[in-house]
Each structure stands twice: as C-alpha cells, then as structure tokens.
Amino acid sequence: MSRSDNKLxxxxxxxxxxxxxxxxxxxxxARYQLFIGGEFVKPESGKYFDSINPATEExxxxxxxxxxxxxxxxxxxxxEGYRVWSRMKPAERGKYIFRIARIMQERAREFAVIESLxxxxxxxxxxxxxxxxxxxxxxxxxxxxxxxxxxxPGRKARPLGVAGQIIPWNFPLLMAAWKLAPAxxxxxxxxxxxxxxxxxxxxxxxxxxxxxxLPPGVVNIVTGAGKTGAxxxxxxxxxxxxxxxxxxxxxxxxxxxxxxxxKYTLELGGKAANIVFADAAIDQAxxxxxxxxxxxxxxVCCAGSRLLVQESVAEQVIDRLKDRMQTLRVxxxxxKNTDIGAINSKMQLEKIQSYLxxxxxxxxxxxxxxxxxxxxxxxxxxxxxxxxxxxxRVVQEEIFGPVLAIQTFRTFDEAVAKAxxxxxxxxxxVWTDKGAKIFKMTQAMRAGVIWANTFNKFxxxxxxxxxxxxxxxxxxxxxxxxxxxxxxxx
Amino acid sequence: MAESRVxxxxxxxxxxxGKFPRTESGRYTTLRDKKGDVIANVCHGSRKDYRNAVVAxxxxxxxxxxxxxxxxxxxxxxxxxxxxxxxxxxxxELILQGATSTAARKETDAxxxxxxxxxxxxxxxxxxxSxxxxxxxxxxxxxxxxxxxVVSILAPEESGLLGLVSxxxxxxxxxxxxxxxxxxxxxxxxxxxxxxxxxxxxxAGVVNLLTGxxxxxxxxxASHMDVNAVIYCDGGRAAGRAIQEAAADNIKRVVARDRxxxxxxxxxxxxxxxxxxxxxxxxxxxxx
Numbered sequence: 001m002s003r004s005d006n007k008l009x010x011x012x013x014x015x016x017x018x019x020x021x022x023x024x025x026x027x028x029x030a031r032y033q034l035f036i037g038g039e040f041v042k043p044e045s046g047k048y049f050d051s052i053n054p055a056t057e058e059x060x061x062x063x064x065x066x067x068x069x070x071x072x073x074x075x076x077x078x079x080e081g082y083r084v085w086s087r088m089k090p091a092e093r094g095k096y097i098f099r100i101a102r103i104m105q106e107r108a109r110e111f112a113v114i115e116s117l118x119x120x121x122x123x124x125x126x127x128x129x130x131x132x133x134x135x136x137x138x139x140x141x142x143x144x145x146x147x148x149x150x151x152x153p154g155r156k157a158r159p160l161g162v163a164g165q166i167i168p169w170n171f172p173l174l175m176a177a178w179k180l181a182p183a184x185x186x187x188x189x190x191x192x193x194x195x196x197x198x199x200x201x202x203x204x205x206x207x208x209x210x211x212x213x214l215p216p217g218v219v220n221i222v223t224g225a226g227k228t229g230a231x232x233x234x235x236x237x238x239x240x241x242x243x244x245x246x247x248x249x250x251x252x253x254x255x256x257x258x259x260x261x262x263k264y265t266l267e268l269g270g271k272a273a274n275i276v277f278a279d280a281a282i283d284q285a286x287x288x289x290x291x292x293x294x295x296x297x298x299x300v301c302c303a304g305s306r307l308l309v310q311e312s313v314a315e316q317v318i319d320r321l322k323d324r325m326q327t328l329r330v331x332x333x334x335x336k337n338t339d340i341g342a343i344n345s346k347m348q349l350e351k352i353q354s355y356l357x358x359x360x361x362x363x364x365x366x367x368x369x370x371x372x373x374x375x376x377x378x379x380x381x382x383x384x385x386x387x388x389x390x391x392x393r394v395v396q397e398e399i400f401g402p403v404l405a406i407q408t409f410r411t412f413d414e415a416v417a418k419a420x421x422x423x424x425x426x427x428x429x430v431w432t433d434k435g436a437k438i439f440k441m442t443q444a445m446r447a448g449v450i451w452a453n454t455f456n457k458f459x460x461x462x463x464x465x466x467x468x469x470x471x472x473x474x475x476x477x478x479x480x481x482x483x484x485x486x487x488x489x490x
Numbered sequence: 491m492a493e494s495r496v497x498x499x500x501x502x503x504x505x506x507x508g509k510f511p512r513t514e515s516g517r518y519t520t521l522r523d524k525k526g527d528v529i530a531n532v533c534h535g536s537r538k539d540y541r542n543a544v545v546a547x548x549x550x551x552x553x554x555x556x557x558x559x560x561x562x563x564x565x566x567x568x569x570x571x572x573x574x575x576x577x578x579x580x581x582x583e584l585i586l587q588g589a590t591s592t593a594a595r596k597e598t599d600a601x602x603x604x605x606x607x608x609x610x611x612x613x614x615x616x617x618x619x620s621x622x623x624x625x626x627x628x629x630x631x632x633x634x635x636x637x638x639x640v641v642s643i644l645a646p647e648e649s650g651l652l653g654l655v656s657x658x659x660x661x662x663x664x665x666x667x668x669x670x671x672x673x674x675x676x677x678x679x680x681x682x683x684x685x686x687x688x689x690x691x692x693x694a695g696v697v698n699l700l701t702g703x704x705x706x707x708x709x710x711x712a713s714h715m716d717v718n719a720v721i722y723c724d725g726g727r728a729a730g731r732a733i734q735e736a737a738a739d740n741i742k743r744v745v746a747r748d749r750x751x752x753x754x755x756x757x758x759x760x761x762x763x764x765x766x767x768x769x770x771x772x773x774x775x776x777x778x
C-alpha cells in the first residue's frame with residue numbers, strides 16, 4: 001500500500017475555535033516620545049510616524065521620528081551617563097541589570113501582546129520565546145558585570161564608551177536585550193535605535209529602564225528609520241556600532257566606519273542550509289524543517305531557508321513536509337493556535353511576493369498550503385520551491401519570509417559543497433542518526449551556529465553570529481562580552 | 491693575500507604555493523646598501539602575483555585547518571629549529587639592510603623564540619577560548635574556534651624579520667593560510683624566511699610571501715573577495731581607512747596592528763591567534 005492511500009485529509013478539516021489573547025490589559029499610548037537622559041522628550045524634528053499592526057493594517061500609535069539633532073542629544077546624554085555608569089562599582093551595575101530582567105518578567109504578558117500586535121508574530125512565539133529569552137538575556141549578562149576579569153585571562157577589560165545600537169524588526173524586544181545587556185554589563189552606555197515598523201516594545205522597555213532606576217543617560221532610545229540610524233552611525237561621539245540587519249546595510253556601515261576608531265559588530269543576513277541525510281529520524285527532521293523556515297514567518301536571519309535532502313529520501317521528506325504545511329494555521333497573531341502570523345510590513349510582503357515570482361520564473365516548482373488567510377493584513381502562506389538550482393536567486397538570496405528552497409544531494413561532499421556555496425555563513429542544520437557524521441558535517445559547514453538534530457534554538461549563554469558575509473563578532477555567551485570591551489594589560 | 495674567490499649572490503624570488511617563482515610582472519626593485527652598492531634585485535610583485543598566491547592559500551587551507559593541533563605545533567617548532575640553524579645568515583642579512591649587529595642579533599633571537607612561543611600555543615588556545623555553554627533547554631551546546639580561512643598580511647615596515655614572524659606565526663598556528671607582503675624597505679629577511687619555511691614541512695601554500703610596493707598592493711590585499719581577513723601594521727590613517735573601506739566588500743575581518751613595537755614581550759599572546767579565529771557554536775539535543 002503506498003503512503004497516499006492512507007493519507008489523512010489535512011487541508012480544511014482541522015479548524016479550531018478562535019482562542020485570542022485579550023488586549024484589554026494593554027496600555028498603548030497615542031504618542032511615543034524619545035527616551036533621552038532618563039526622560040521622555042519630544043523630538044526636535046517635531047515629526048512622528050505611524051506604527052501599524054500588520055495583521056489589521058490599523059494604526060497602533062504615533063512614534064517620534066528622531067533627526068540628527070535628536071541623535072546628537074541622545075549621544076550627549078549617553079556620554080553624561082557614561083561618567084556615572086563606567087565608574088559605578090561593577091556589582092552595583094549588575095544589580096540594575098538584574099532589576100530590568102525582573103521587571104520584564106513581571107510584565108511579560110503585556111510585552112508579549114504588544115510584540116505580537118506591533119510586529120505580527122504569533123502570540124505563542126512572543127509569549128514563549130521572545131519575551132522570556134529577552135528577560136533571560138538581561139539576567140545572564142547582569143551576572144557578568146562584576147566577573148569580567150574571569151572572562152579574559154591575562155587581560156584587563158575596559159568599557160568602550162558610548163555604543164550606538166541599531167536593531168531589526170524581526171525580534172524587536174529580544175534584539176534590544178541582545179544589544180543592551182552585554183553593553184551595559186561591561187560598563188558602556190547606549191543609544192538604541194529600534195526598527196521603524198516595530199518600535200513599541202522598545203518604548204515599553206524604556207519604561208522598565210526608568211522604573212529600574214538606571215542613572216539618566218545610561219540607556220537612550222531614539223526611534224526612526226534609516227536616516228536616524230545613519231545619523232547614529234556617523235555621530236563622532238560614539239565609540240562602537242552594533243548593528244543587526246541586512247548584509248547590504250552592514251556593508252555600508254563597515255565602509256562608513258573606515259578611518260574612524262569606532263569598533264563594530266555586525267549581525268547580517270543568512271541563507272542557512274538544513275541538511276537531511278537518509279539515515280535521519282524523518283519525522284523529527286520534518287518538524288525541524290518546519291521550525292527552521294516557518295518560525296516567525298521566516299523573518300529570521302538564521303532561518304533554515306535551504307533544504308538539502310538526500311536523494312533517496314527526498315520524495316518521502318517533501319511529501320510529509322507538504323502534509324505538515326497543510327496543518328499550519330496562518331492568521332491572527334493573537335490567536336494562541338496560530339502558527340504563522342502576519343508578515344511584518346507591506347514592504348516586506350511585496351519583497352517576498354517578488355521572490356515567489358522570481359522562483360517560478362527560474363523554473364522552480366512552487367507549493368503553498370491552501371488554508372484560509374484573513375482578508376485584511378499582510379499574509380503569506382508557507383511556501384516551498386523544489387526543482388531549483390544552486391544558482392537560482394531563491395537559493396542564493398535571503399528572502400526573509402516563509403519560503404523554502406529545496407535541493408537534493410547524493411553524497412556527503414556534495415551536501416557540503418552546496419551548503420557552503422553562498423556568500424553567507426550564519427547558521428546551518430544537519431539531521432542524521434550517526435554521531436560521527438554529525439561531527440564531520442558540523443565541522444565542514446562554514447557557519448557560526450550549527451544545529452544538529454534541532455534548529456532555531458537560542459539561549460543567552462550561547463554565542464550567535466556569522467562567518468563570511470553574515471557578519472562580524474558574536475552576541476550571547478562569554479564570547480558576546482568581547483564586543484563591548486577593549487582589552488589591555490592587567 | 492687578497493680574497494680571490496668571487497662570491498655567489500642570491501636571487502631573491504617570491505614564494506607562492508611552495509615554489510619560488512619570479513614575479514610574473516618581470517619587474518624588480520634594486521636594493522642598495524648604505525654605500526650605494528647593489529645588494530639584490532628584489533621582485534616587484536604584482537596584483538597578479540597576489541591573486542595567484544590567494545589561489546594557492548585557498549587550496550592549502552582545508553588541509554592545514556584539518557591538520558592536528560599537535561602537528562601544527564610541531565611544524566612551528568620545526569620552523570624555529572631551521573631558523574636557529576641559519577641564525578648567522580639572518581643576522582648578517584639584517585646588518586646588510588642597515589641594522590647594527592646587536593640589533594640584528596636581538597631581532598633574530600626574538601624571532602626564533604616567538605616561533606617557539608606560538609608552537610606551544612597551537613594545541614592550547616582552543617582550551618582557553620572555547621566554552622561549553624549551559625543553555626536552559628535540554629541541549630549539549632559548545633563553542634569552539636575555527637580558523638577564518640585565508641588571511642592577507644601587510645607586514646610591518648620597520649621590523650623586517652621579527653615583525654614578519656610575529657604576524658605569521660599566530661595566523662598559521664590557528665589553522666589559517668596566508669599571503670604576506672614583506673616589508674618594502676627590508677624585504678630580504680622575508681624571502682630567506684620563505685626558504686626556512688620551505689625546509690620545515692610547512693605544506694605548500696600555507697604561507698605565501700610577496701615582495702613589492704605597499705601603496706600598489708594594499709587595496710588588493712584588502713578587497714580580494716576570496717580572502718577572509720586582512721591584517722595591516724603601518725601605513726598611517728589614510729592607508730587604514732582605504733583598507734577598511736575595501737575590506738567591507740565581502741565583510742572582511744580587519745585587524746589593525748598599527749606601529750606595534752614587536753620587540754616587546756607583550757606583543758606575543760594568544761589573543762593574536764584569536765584575532766583570526768571564528769567562533770562556531772553547535773547544538774545537539776540531549777535525550778534518548
């Protein structure tokens with residue numbers, strides 16, 4: 001009996017009753033100001049922009065649009081704050097950061113709901129991943145503040161000064177935590193610029209920081225788009241740039257910083273290969289493929305956006321993957337049953353749609369699940385392309401959406417060659433039941449994070465960052481401290 | 491009685507992929523001593539030489555990275571042994587290029603000792619800089635260092651031997667291969683050092699040495715798309731800026747070692763190895 005004979009009807013028959021998370025406990029202001037020198041201040045620009053709920057296309061709030069004068073104010077405030085913060089006893093500094101972690105845990109539900117409203121990600125993910133991990137990040141680095149002499153044997157670690165930090169829209173709160181926590185622990189002060197489509201949880205974080213009683217100017221948050229970010233990067237008063245975003249912008253930043261003494265770390269794009277060998281536990285691998293590419297609508301720099309599956313099991317894997325895709329529920333981010341939420345913005349949706357066109361033009365065979373999607377809002381069904389070649393744009397370029405490119409391989413060496421054949425090197429996955437093969441493959445892949453028989457796992461203790469054009473430096477763990485210190489003789 | 495034997499002068503060539511070719515460009519620079527007498531016609535290396543050297547370095551890289559740390563350490567030690575054996579040659583070459591005999595002796599001895607220092611690090615730096623990370627979920631998670639790959643090195647101008655060795659040793663101890671542009675004014679030690687490498691079981695292509703004009707080749711060293719990192723030592727602010735700008739084309743890692751005094755003991759430490767290492771983190775579930 002072939003598999004198709006006893007196949008369950010996955011599409012259509014699996015409706016759940018709606019289970020929306022309530023929003024009545026949420027307080028979103030009509031307007032958000034800039035957080036500079038410990039106070040919420042109106043922008044010198046006098047301008048505001050809208051933050052939109054991508055699931056409804058409705059305006060959530062007006063947010064200050066910082067211009068050069070605002071950035072300048074923030075950098076000066078951070079310089080003032082540095083005098084206090086860098087001279088504070090490290091143990092005391094740590095206690096402030098612990099406070100941030102604790103208050104975030106207390107307000108976790110509120111943060112999760114706002115994160116889903118503003119960015120479109122499923123509440124299941126913001127509740128179980130983004131917010132708890134963000135709090136854990138502060139908790140982890142708080143403890144480092146007074147232990148830095150153990151992190152760098154034979155060296156004395158000193159803070160860099162003022163860090164300008166620019167974060168993306170895919171994990172707004174979590175990326176803020178990744179950037180702020182190690183910077184603060186090492187004694188730096190910060191000007192943080194959240195992404196223009198997802199500024200709300202950063203402004204809530206500003207409230208937490210104010211409530212935690214951090215000295216004024218230690219953390220400053222300036223909202224705005226690319227121009228605000230550029231003003232921050234180019235400001236002569238900062239000592240360090242930490243950027244997470246596209247490789248194109250990262251390259252521009254690296255060029256801009258040439259000839260300055262500013263240090264930088266860059267977390268850029270990726271096009272991770274998720275490699276499935278014939279001897280893998282196939283059901284687990286399929287779950288890993290789904291988690292690899294459909295987690296957070298595929299808005300993940302380390303997403304497993306290329307599936308490399310061994311030829312002998314390719315049909316079986318793709319078959320089961322299609323079945324599994326039919327069970328994924330696309331829709332209301334606040335519904336606890338939702339697997340795939342809204343695409344973050346109209347612009348991003350258009351970009352993804354252009355890649356769907358490109359994939360088809362290149363001769364790829366496209367498959368999408370056929371469940372319902374809401375009428376309003378920005379949506380993209382889970383999508384796979386098979387029959388694509390190594391040179392296809394959907395194989396080489398970062399799409400940043402729920403779109404998987406599938407290729408097959410016969411030998412181990414072919415898998416390695418294909419996996420490494422992109423300019424990126426952020427992450428990778430390997431699925432096999434053979435231990436020796438795991439180690440051989442994890443060593444052969446040129447990428448900074450490798451998941452073996454798992455995918456898309458994150459932890460504050462675990463360093464994250466790319467090889468090649470996926471960036472410079474690491475965030476997280478002991479190695480993440482390095483980005484925020486200068487090392488000198490003891 | 492006057493010396494009647496005619497001395498045999500050495501032809502100084504470049505070192506690519508374990509061979510000693512002349513520069514493909516056919517160009518040369520005449521090096522003279524203080525009296526104005528010709529010491530050598532040194533190869534005036536070209537961008538094409540550099541590209542060839544990168545190909546050789548890339549080819550050699552996986553094998554060198556896969557060599558055991560123990561073997562890399564032994565080979566570094568072997569380089570030191572060979573250099574010690576030719577100590578007098580290196581001292582007289584440094585004197586020929588303008589050093590006092592005391593300075594030449596000091597520099598040569600320090601270069602030998604520096605190689606011994608890094609030979610010892612080859613199988614230890616991993617243990618200092620790696621980590622097992624206590625993640626909250628049920629996973630075994632660890633971070634190790636891996637070589638960045640191919641590293642281009644613009645060697646220090648003043649310290650023709652010690653500065654050269656101080657930059658090459660940590661790069662190859664960590665499993666990288668490299669392409670090096672020797673000191674422009676004092677290039678002879680670099681080529682003689684290539685002969686030492688050649689006799690030390692260093693696999694072909696692991697170290698490639700060019701002589702030439704820094705102003706001419708700097709841009710190419712920084713911009714080449716198949717080079718993972720660039721180390722530069724002098725050139726001042728303008729050169730640093732140009733290097734960093736060009737390096738961004740492929741998000742190349744840039745290591746600035748401006749005007750370091752290589753004779754100082756602080757200029758040897760495992761953080762120089764770490765400068766050309768990537769951190770790789772691996773996750774695996776713990777379960778049945």
